[in-house]
Amino acid sequence: MTHEDTPQLRRGWTTGACATAATCAAVEKLWGGAFPERVSITLPKGEMPEFALEITEAGPDWAMAGVIKDAGDDPDVTHGALIMARVQMGHEGQGIRFLAGDGVGTVTKPGLPIPPGEPAINPVPRQMITDVIHSAARKYGKSTDLDVTISVRNGAALAEKTWNPRLGIVGGLSILGTTGVVRPFSCSAWIASIHRGVDVARATGLPHVAGCTGATSETTVKSLYGLSTGAMIDMGDFAGGMLKYLARNPVDRVTVGGGIGKITKLAQGARDLHSRRSQVDFDLLADWLGDDEVRDMNTALQVFEKHRGKMSEMIADRALSNVRTLLRDAACTPDIVIIDRTGNIIARAG
Structure with missing residues (x-):
């Protein structure tokens, strides 16, 4: 097989990108009144992938959406995982507060990008989520005082197949990604x-x-x-x-x-x-x-x-x-x- 004949490996999306898309859909419901059929986000390098919503739920002051992670052709343990974001109105002046839901770990040791006691949601995903919330707040004239709870179905079991227990991240997976893109078989x-x-x-x-x-x-x-x-x-x-x-x-x-x-x-x-x-x-x-x-x-x-x-x-x-x-x-x-x-x-x- 020549180089030209080699099939192109399909890229996927990080847990951070999926959590951002789920958050984007949830705030659309919370402030705009309806879930979108599909949600598009802008990644740090300008790419704009679209995500289908797997599940949606809502109440008077909260909304939740979930997307299935597609890791492309990468052998990622989180491929096929359901990544969920629940947004709920918080207290005035609190700003955006991140919480670990079921299947998302909590940091217990120093030395990681997130300090001990915090949900294992890395800085770039936090910024991506913050950006979509601020964008929606401007669109609808709303305050960004929100609790954002990220969850992963079966995340605690999946985390046992990762380095998280060794790194002192307990209770589940980390929400990761610096570009939002999973490159197949990347080292x-x-x-x-x-x-x-x-x-x-x-x-x-x-x-x-x-x-x-x-x-x-x-x-x-x-x-x-x-x-x-x-x-x-x-x-x-x-x-x-x-x-x-x-x-x-x-x-x-x-x-x-x-x-x-x-x-x-x-x-x-x-x-x-x-x-x-x-x-x-x-x-x-x-x-x-x-x-x-x-x-x-x-x-x-x-x-x-x-x-x-x-x-x-x-x-x-x-x-x-x-x-x-x-x-x-x-x-x-x-x-x-x-x-x-x-x-x-x-x-x-x-």
Whole structure:
């Protein structure tokens, strides 16, 4: 298939965009007397998507609308979720007050863009919601003293599949998005979550964090050092994303853990350890080990099965060197832990 033949992946809309659209529809009902059939909003970069309303309800001084989140072709856990906004007249002079409804989390730790005690509705969605309320208030000559309650159907269960519990966001999902647009298979959301994990660790005074490539290495490293859940940064394949951020926002110590394949790629200079974006260089590995047979091998595990400790210890040392390079001169001491598939430690460095 040529590049020209590759099907275009369909974009979607963030939870923040959906919450804004639902709010827009609800204030139209509250002040204008009727729900629109469809609602259009303007995103931060000027795009104007339209949303269909899935549910609508209203009372004498309140109105509620809900839209279904369409994440496009992105494998987002919130795809298909019902995002609801309920607006209700508040007290004179209070302004716009944001509340967490069912399925929306509450921030409990410092270090996030929203302070502890507040609903987990991020700054850009708050501004988008504020903008549509002010626009409707001008249109209808109304005061903007409103309570805005954002809810997500089944949000608490969905949140268990996200980083929220680790970040200290309890009770549900976050309402997110800086552009309003979900770009399919984007790495940016994962890396942003890594950054927030580091921010929370720093704000809560944790001296030691760990980034691991998967669940098995995470379990081993957490047990090895007795680390709390909050100290475990969900690095995945994005070693570079975590380490570059720690270079600018250091903690005292960072552990990088993973299996022999991904740590070999890190040792060889890869920053993104995903199989589609980096590969083990077997020629280089053969030179390091002084074994030409390695050039024809297929996996790092195959090489390890032949060279065992010689390979794993060398890889740990070289990976540590590259981690130090990524950390630059930051006051952050790194170490490496390499595990096998059952979680046993096969090499350490640092």
